[in-house]
Amino acid sequence: MVEIVIIPLLKIVIVLVAVLAGVAYLVLLERKVIAWVQVRLGPMRVGPHGILQPVADGLKLFLKEDITPARADRWVYTAAPIISLVPALIVFAVIPFGRDVHLFGLTVSLYVADINVGLLYIVSVASIGVYGLILAGYSSNSKYPLLSSLRASAQLISYEVAVTMTLVSVILLAGTLSMVGIVEAQREAGIWFFFAQPLAFAIYLIGGLAETNRSPFDLPEAEQELVGGFHTEYSGMRFAFFFLAEYANMIVISGVAATLFFGGWLPPFPNVAALSFLGFVPGWIWFLLKVLFFLYVFLWIRATLPRYRYDQLMRLGWKVLIPLAIANVILTGVATVWL
């Protein structure tokens, strides 16, 4: 009873709360990091150094009037933010945060589920999220959101292919689709897969930026062109859902990057005996540090680069990233068989 019901339920609650809190503070972190890059202070008013800003933002969004445009497709309009947010949250079910820990005489694994098709699950669930954007743009019955949602869907579909190809090359190395299995494979190999697959990682990172609609690929919500993008007509909590989904997706992309390429909960250079003292730091802290690093990279890029144009983005995806990713898969396959 305890092991099959209560512990999983507790884990689900903890993961959800942690992710939502993480998202809230990621927004603050983004504002702070970008402010520092731009020689500003960022939020300073709500709490010391603005640390209560997410609470204030949340309250504000919660209390705002929720407007549905008169000519919107009411049901689809309501469903879209939910379709956007839910996949972004349930992906966390298979992301392993760390090794097993012992608590109160119980062995608790630091992941909600270790299914044998974990990676496939992530890819398929994450791609449902795009429906949220398409439907939001379509149901708003407004021109800017429509343009934006067309951009979003084209962009997500084209980058999904390249990203999935890079995952295939990792699977070829690990020989398993299970997220935990992939980390174990990296421990057995004694090397983070980043060092075996640098090209795949680069493509994954670029594709990840594009898939989460982050700068420099933030075309769907390019406010200088399309005002607010697909969520132009949304307000209040529904708007917040899109926001949560976007930042949750950033965490997912970072988490998957950390798991697949940077050894998940493993300390750096697990094969070097001289560095084995790093094992004193619990695995989940290593994992969180890696995730934070990638999140920082996301923000750093946003503060630095201008935005791509729609056709250039598609060209980069189809003519550069996908051929490279396929070549990488073939090379990896050949190497795995012959070496």
Add this chain to the structure above:
Amino acid sequence: MADAPRPMFDTDELVINMGPQHPSTHGVLRVVLRLDGERVVDCDVVIGYLHRGIEKLCENRDYTQIVLITDRMDYVAAATNNLGYVETVEKLMGLEVPRRAKYIRTILAELQRIASHALWLATHAIDLGAMTVFLYCFRERELVLDLFEEYCGARLTYNAMRIGGLPFDLPPGWDGKVRAFCAILEQKIVEYEVLLTHNRIWLERTRGIGVISGPDAVAIGLSGPPLRGSGVMRDIRKHEPYAAYDEFEFDVPLGLAGDTYDRYLIRIEEFYQSIRIIRQALDGLPEGPIMGKVPRLIKPPAGETYHAIESPKGEIGYFIVADGKSASPYRFRVRPPSFCNLQALRQLIRGHLVADVVALIGSIDVVLGEVDR
């Protein structure tokens, strides 16, 4: 569009309305776009949302009061507006301006050019998504505004010139601050260039976008950086020198391709040239009075005159008809650079993508206060 081949599916053009309230139309410009997918088939530029009847207003004010109104046209480059106006009246009346006043006017005009270009670069960069350059440029523009504030007390609408001279002499220590600012700016321009000039994304977004050939640019009546971006050598500071420009050495940068990138490079180079002019002016600043001999009541003799100067946006010209009897102009007409440059927008936008529209609006650097007047 009747001649276009019919596609397999019936497609419609999407008409979308960009502005007058839109984040990147730089004020209240309205562009009605007809889109085929993301491509702009045609567009209509609608102006007039900021029309205040400034020209008519000026015909009911006396000549001294008009300086104040010229501030409100191109409100990010008020000093050059003032300069163009006071020089026109001086020309009309045949007034002699002291050499020191001419030098100070040149310094103010060049500081103004730096401030205006900084604002332009900031908004142009953020239109293309580079948000950090936006804040960096505002940081430097702030320093120029501080200098202006110390000189005349105002930060935006300066009212910094008088017919026949200047209202104030330089505050003590001001020239040192200007020199310090020039040194700072020289370093900061490098920062902008590191972030943009060789940035692959920036190059892809601006190169080959909105190309306008030299003859076309002349035919439309472009002036200022957009004209020089197309490789046409025309800078009023060089060709019909006013203020003290004939005493300084400076280069006029020219573009080759006439695209958005060239217009960007030209304005960046103009930062350096402005610094050069300011330094020469400070070095050679003559002593003497700052006001010439001006009658108590400014009442030009009957006649008309046109005088133009090189504002940061292009050629700003004033045409004034005086009847010789009243203390206000009989006819007051401005040739606004933003308005004339805006005429190129339709031709530039056509055939480009939605994302380029904002790049192009930014690239010609319009200020709606001056377009609509």
